[in-house]
Amino acid sequence: MAIGRAMDRVPAPAGAPVALPPRAGSPASPHRTALPGVAPLLLLALLALLAGGCTPRLFKAAPPPSETLGPTVDSVVVEPFALAKDVKLNTADVAMFREQLETELKTKQGIRIFPQPPTTLPNTAVLAASLTRYQVREQTADSFLLRTIDVTLEVKARLGNEQTPSITLRRTVSYQKLYPGSQGVAALEFDLHNAAKELALMVTEALVPGETSGLTLVRAVDRSGGGDWSLPSLNKAIDYATRRRDSDALRMWSLVLFNPETPDSPGEFRVSERTLAWLRDRAVDEEVLAKLAPLVKVKPLELVPFRGRVRQALGGESALASQVLQLSDTHADHVHLNLYAAHLDLYRIYLRDKRYDVAAYHLSRAYAHYPRPELLEAWIKLQTDRELLSNVVKPPNLFWLYLRIPPPRTALVTTGAFDRAVLPPQAFEETLEPQAPVPPPQRVELPPPAVVPPPRPPSGIAPTPRPRAR
DSSP: OOOOSOGGGOOOSTTSOOOOOOOTTSTTOTTOOSSTTHHHHHHHHHHHHHHTTOOOEEOOOOOOTTTOOOTTOOEEEEOOOEEOTTOOOOHHHHHHHHHHHHHHHHTSTTOEEOSSOSOSSTTEEEEEEEEEEEEEEEEEETTEEEEEEEEEEEEEEEETTOSSOSEEEEEEEEEEEEEETTSOOOOHHHHHHHHHHHHHHHHHHHHSOOOOOOEEOOOOBOTTTOOBOOOHHHHHHHHHHHTTOHHHHHHHHHHHHHOOOOSSOSOOBOOOHHHHHHHHHTTOOHHHHHHHGGGGGSOOBOHHHHHHHHHHHHTSOOTTHHHHHHHTBHHHHHHHHHHHHHHHHHHHHHHHTTOHHHHHHHHHHHHHHSOOHHHHHHHHHHHHHTTOOOSSSOHHHHHHHHTTSOOOGGGOOOOOHHHHTTSOOOSSOOOOSOOOOOOOOOOOOOOOOOOOOOOOOOSSOOOOOOOOOO
16 A cells, blocks of 8 residues: 655644644544444553564564465466557567566475476466566766656456456565766666665565564554554554554654644653664763763753753753754654654565665665664665665765655655654655666676675764754
8 A cells, every 4th residue: 555645734733823733533524423423432552562662563464365376376378578558668678677577486485487387277377467567767976876767567367268357466676776976977777786685575476475474563662661552543543454454554643744733732842762762873982871870860850950960960951952952852752763663664665576676765764863873784784785884985984875765656655854853964855756767788698696795783873964843
């Protein structure tokens, strides 16, 4: 399910007047329940889950029958790919897309690939695939180049002796690779090969879904104080996901991204674990952070007494004091916690479905809202596996370059006000207008895939230009 493209209307950060949307069940709400008592029961169930200390888990929903081959199919024929009339791609590369799909299908247990249908029974599926979109854009800004490859594949499957397809699915990949100015730009063929592989992975996962034992979902919980500031939409998303209702869960997570405002009143301040994580990410000395750490245990205060506590902890006037004050607004902190949780949960659901382009996007935004080292390590590993990291720029520094590019088309979001508060200045304007296409690549022989060693966990984030805290 696509997340609605409405983030450009996210309300301003704490302090600005905000018109909150109607609560679920109110006369203006389209989700009002028709069964009395159902909403209270659901709320009680959620409260019981929290009281019991249970960790919510995400499980894979049953795929729609119109998009999956089902357990009966064990033999697959992939016909030569067709091209939509406005898609320009040479014959060799079209064949490469087909080969990638066959390769990924072979990895599924019990599936065999045949050149011709071995039976006319429902155990044989004949796939007719068409590339309906192929676009390459190359944009330059500052000292780097961004290459984006957008490809859409439509697959129709006939089972047994069916005359018309009973299965249809469409998937799109948006493969974005940055080339710093000190690095040579690779031939388009290499990036196209990687984009084709990712597209084949997500199509295969849709046709022959894998099993998952459950992935941990997170709420907007203050790690130091233990307070749960999760928005109702976030709690509903998690509840839907644990009950295998993916489309409803994605809709609720999109509401969190659209309106992350929490109901608590602004005007209180407190140093939280997120405040310290942000300062540590900005390379603030550990000795200074140790002075601020005791304030984590202090309850929220109004601005004047809190400012006194900060000055006392820092040993008097300090250039850092203003930044600490800005980062300690409890209302803004709770908003960023909800955005962090929603992005991290979305990362996990898209990673499960092999939609790596969208997963990487949401993981990077989760880190931007709450810079926890394990999130950066996970992003580095994912982008290394996707062959998107440079050999000349350290991965933690390259991460901040990737935060400056527009979201992939497949994410279907635009950057909101609270996102802009934690992101560096954007290098390109977000736009859906088509760009002049890059000519199709010349076919070259690909070298054997390189064996990439797992990245070493970064010892810390090197000081690099960062967005000014707001």
